[in-house]
Amino acid sequence: MTKQTTIKVLYTSDIHGSVMPINYGTNEKAELGLATYATLVQKKRQENEHMIVLDNGDLIQGTPLMAHYVKNHAEKPNPMIAIMNQIGLDAGVPGNHEFNFGKAILQDAVDQSNYPWLSANIVDEKTGKPYFGSPYIIKTLSNGVKVAITGVTTHYVPNWETPEHIQGIQFADAFTTLKEIVKEIQSNEDYDLLIALYHGGFERDMETGEVTENLTGENQAYEMADKIDGIDILLTGHQHRNVTGTIRDCLVIQPGNNGEAYGEIDVTFRWEEDRWVTATKQANVKTLEGVPADPIILKEMEELEQSTQNWLDEPIGEIQGDMIIRDPFQARVRKHPFIELVQKVQMDASGAAISVTALLGNEATGFPAKITMRDIVTNYKFPNTLVVLSLTGEDIKQALEKSAEYFTLDANGDMTVNPDYLIPKPEHYNYDMWEGIEYSIRVSNPKGSKVESITYRGKPLDMEESYDVVMNNYRASGGGDFDMFKDKPVVKEIQQDMVELISNYIEERGMIEARVTDNFSVEV
Structure with a gap:
């Protein structure tokens, strides 16, 4: 045997x-x-x-x-x-x-x-x-x-x-x-x-x-x-x-x-x-x-x-209006007040006039009327810090084209998430939204030509001009295949993580108004 x-x-x-x-x-x-x-x-x-x-x-x-x-x-x-x-x-x-x-x-x-x-x-x-x-x-x-x-x-x-x-x-x-x-x-x-x-x-x-x-x-x-x-x-x-x-x-x-x-x-x-x-x-x-x-x-x-648990239940501030995310897909197609708040936090902490952020996952719920630390850590789950990069208008255009790839059209011609962002694992955090510029995305256009317009302060974005842009450290390093950000001049680094920055921003103000600046559009 x-x-x-x-x-x-x-x-x-x-x-x-x-x-x-x-x-x-x-x-x-x-x-x-x-x-x-x-x-x-x-x-x-x-x-x-x-x-x-x-x-x-x-x-x-x-x-x-x-x-x-x-x-x-x-x-x-x-x-x-x-x-x-x-x-x-x-x-x-x-x-x-x-x-x-x-x-x-x-x-x-x-x-x-x-x-x-x-x-x-x-x-x-x-x-x-x-x-x-x-x-x-x-x-x-x-x-x-x-x-x-x-x-x-x-x-x-x-x-x-x-x-x-x-x-x-x-x-x-x-x-x-x-x-x-x-x-x-x-x-x-x-x-x-x-x-x-x-x-x-x-x-x-x-x-x-x-x-x-x-x-x-x-x-x-x-x-x-x-x-x-x-x-x-x-x-x-x-x-x-x-x-x-x-x-x-x-x-x-x-x-x-x-x-x-x-x-x-x-x-x-x-x-x-x-x-x-x-x-x-x-x-x-x-x-x-x-x-x-x-x-x-x-x-x-x-x-x-x-x-x-005590820390998570600490009240931080209040929301005036509605900042609840009910449909994460729609929160990416149209500007949501939660995204606008995150952009404001990044711009306030950095002094940059242009900001980039993402809705990090589909489990994000936005903020209720009374905000606690639990709400913040649930919605912002990564220990990101902030980096301000000096980017050309061309860099910004390439980044917008990269984000535009998040969307595709299904068999009925309706807008949906590109399977590349779902398989082999969900990567919703690799779709960025921008603040401080105005832009439009046409999903039906060919890859590389989906961004139809970009303006900054009412004028077309200058492809050769440099702009200071704040984003999280993951994206600033090129994470998510945003190669256009790699090795770009670093203007400033903010070493506090975003959970701390968001909580400080809300605590200082007490009451946050749920507002939306319609600076971008995503259309079929």
Whole structure:
């Protein structure tokens, strides 16, 4: 009879600061977060003797709780790391959002971790060595199975991040680095299974190989699985998708976001010629439905959670008129008073006469009559700061043409969202609206010619003239394929994040009038 053994791998990705089983926007209970996942892991450990638990990045940023922690309680242990330590994580990978709070917060998180952070392609620019330590580890389980675990992070981080947050750090090509590391492991290590964690997603359809997004290098998972020999399992993330499949003989998986689901991989080995050989491997994305949160973790989180809730319920000001978003699509087609308020905040903080912003997601609800911090963090969910760029009229025209691609016409000739902004993940935040200029978009016009008019202070925009334009740091770096903004002169940087700027703006005024300046039109 052939000798056999099995191992189980559990992993999370894009937790985004979710600890508590709660939706902070509505304050309703939800089956998600690390407190719930901790219960699941404990149960799985009781059922499985040989188990590995991993995290694939974007761990520490994304909820009001973590925003409040960083602003007001950063001297205390990082709650995300404390819970991962209790769970018994074997290794983690930094995601792009790990850098959002700056190097000090990230370094504290790494220092507090009882597990290694792996990212072979993030290197110290002085030494050329991996910034977070070893590029890989070898984990030997009690059944003798040896698992090589390595990690890389999308090298697109500098296109999004504030420069000072990544000063002294280089981001090498993730695909090239992973290929080199796999060869190094193959040459130097004795192992039975090789797992690669990649904080990045798929650039092609897994079944057909057809390109599904611009090949910028942000996502390279398909190429990794298809062209790097020796990876048994590729754990992905970043795109917030629920995906399982096989590319060549590489098992691939992605388990969504916000701790709503996790990846579970089962591998069976058989004993052949004095070593373990993979017999079967299977991956599933599973939800946390029906799993209770860990009562010990809930107790430990009580003080910080209550402080967060108090902060979220603080009254900030009032709205005179109607600033509720009832239809996010219409809020992009026609000027909405919520968008006008965000533009005013950006212009007030920067002094710029032209502003760019986006409705960040379809879950945005706008502001009710009485505004609290909860309303602000629900509607503005990213820790963006502001940058004023000096742009030519031609730059502005190109950016407007890029935004105009958000719209398309359906089979009936009606205006709808371009599928490119929905698949493989929703990217509504990559459609911008402008303040301080007047413009019109004709959706039926050919790509590159959809913007029919642009004026500034009553006169046609001068294509060669320079204009100061305020936008968030993500867009200013060219994020969302707005390449026309890359490497443009920076006039000013405002280091306060937008949640703080919006709350300060409203608090100072007390009453905000819901107004609309009809400065743009989007027509069929």
